Amino acid sequence: MDQHSPPVNTVAPLANVAICVAALERAMTRAHHLPGMVCFSGPSGWGKSTAAAYTANRYRAYYLQCMSAWSKKSFMENLLRELGIKAARTISDMILQAGEELALSGRPLIIDEMQYMADKKAVEIVQDLYEASGGAPMLLIGEEQLPSKLRKWERFHNRMLDWVLAQPADLEDAKALRSLYVKKITIADDLMAKVADEARGSVRRICVNLDRIEQEALAFGTDHMDLAAWGSRQLFTGEAPRRRV
Amino acid sequence: MIKKTTVEKTREAWGPSLPDWVQLMAENCDQTSQASFATRIGYSPAVVNTVLGCKYKGDIGAVKQAVEGALMHATVQCPVYGDLEGHHCLEYQRRKFAATNPTRVRLFRACRDCTNNRTGRNV
Numbered sequence: 437m438d439q440h441s442p443p444v445n446t447v448a449p450l451a452n453v454a455i456c457v458a459a460l461e462r463a464m465t466r467a468h469h470l471p472g473m474v475c476f477s478g479p480s481g482w483g484k485s486t487a488a489a490y491t492a493n494r495y496r497a498y499y500l501q502c503m504s505a506w507s508k509k510s511f512m513e514n515l516l517r518e519l520g521i522k523a524a525r526t527i528s529d530m531i532l533q534a535g536e537e538l539a540l541s542g543r544p545l546i547i548d549e550m551q552y553m554a555d556k557k558a559v560e561i562v563q564d565l566y567e568a569s570g571g572a573p574m575l576l577i578g579e580e581q582l583p584s585k586l587r588k589w590e591r592f593h594n595r596m597l598d599w600v601l602a603q604p605a606d607l608e609d610a611k612a613l614r615s616l617y618v619k620k621i622t623i624a625d626d627l628m629a630k631v632a633d634e635a636r637g638s639v640r641r642i643c644v645n646l647d648r649i650e651q652e653a654l655a656f657g658t659d660h661m662d663l664a665a666w667g668s669r670q671l672f673t674g675e676a677p678r679r680r681v
Numbered sequence: 682m683i684k685k686t687t688v689e690k691t692r693e694a695w696g697p698s699l700p701d702w703v704q705l706m707a708e709n710c711d712q713t714s715q716a717s718f719a720t721r722i723g724y725s726p727a728v729v730n731t732v733l734g735c736k737y738k739g740d741i742g743a744v745k746q747a748v749e750g751a752l753m754h755a756t757v758q759c760p761v762y763g764d765l766e767g768h769h770c771l772e773y774q775r776r777k778f779a780a781t782n783p784t785r786v787r788l789f790r791a792c793r794d795c796t797n798n799r800t801g802r803n804v
């Protein structure tokens with residue numbers, strides 16, 4: 437290809453990316469007598485969805501991110517939109533359509549924000565879909581309480597091949613994010629240790645802080661920032677400020 | 682009478698100017714079928730057939746990108762995905778807007794003013 441733009445790499449190789457890839461791979465390469473659903477859960481901001489987007493591209497998975505406003509019907513309508521099929525009229529027909537497409541294409545399905553479907557008591561629709569597709573590999577992603585929420589549906593709960601937990605972002609992850617996202621300045625390792633510590637596992641908070649440090653350094657007119665130069669300035673901890681009058 | 686292979690027919694149609702990627706495409710069609718190869722690169726069987734017959738009237742550069750992406754793993758630099766195989770790039774460009782996942786929304790926005798966009802769609 438005659439492209440002259442610099443190479444882009446948009447996802448940092450964090451531990452959770454590897455965990456997510458391995459989870460879907462386990463469902464895809466399982467023996468035929470085993471169930472094919474894997475659950476990947478962890479707190480908000482730990483990089484599950486970014487890992488899912490990477491995994492979806494790597495395995496050509498269909499990737500659906502649920503929304504809080506979805507009903508069973510809108511779940512199916514959006515799934516069919518993602519599959520590129522014009523939706524039939526009833527939910528049961530839509531399940532057959534989607535099941536057929538998953539079975540024929542052999543491609544896996546990733547359902548993100550699955551806790552919304554659990555809250556709506558619409559978990560069984562995923563089970564229907566799993567059965568209709570003849571056991572298409574599925575990766576269900578949700579927040580920390582998802583496994584316990586799913587316990588309410590025993591038949592669903594015991595169809596799971598594995599439960600995988602997201603890992604908190606550590607210093608290594610923070611350094612990987614630094615090399616991907618911080619281009620204009622250098623940030624010393626001692627300050628990175630503070631960033632990783634205050635983020636309490638959240639990839640999202642690390643990213644916010646790396647950007648904050650970069651902006652501060654540029655405003656200050658320097659291209660290097662370390663713990664001493666950062667001084668007593670605050671990092672973003674996720675806590676909203678309290679007004680002191 | 683011996684039936685001619687797709688490769689033979691393609692050689693006759695293109696003559697000495699047969700590009701490598703069309704040759705590869707013809708070989709692949711012999712192994713599978715023109716219809717299944719068309720599905721693989723995201724085009725209709727008619728497009729595959731007319732390209733092989735040197736009669737395609739559309740954007741042949743886009744077909745080339747799709748074939749090279751599928752058969753030679755030729756990638757483009759995607760602002761969302763980084764390295765992205767050519768036929769998948771074209772597939773994503775053609776997609777309508779749908780908020781089914783965040784990547785799809787990002788792609789929709791990125792494709793609109795991307796230098797890789799050949800469809801001119803959604804711009």
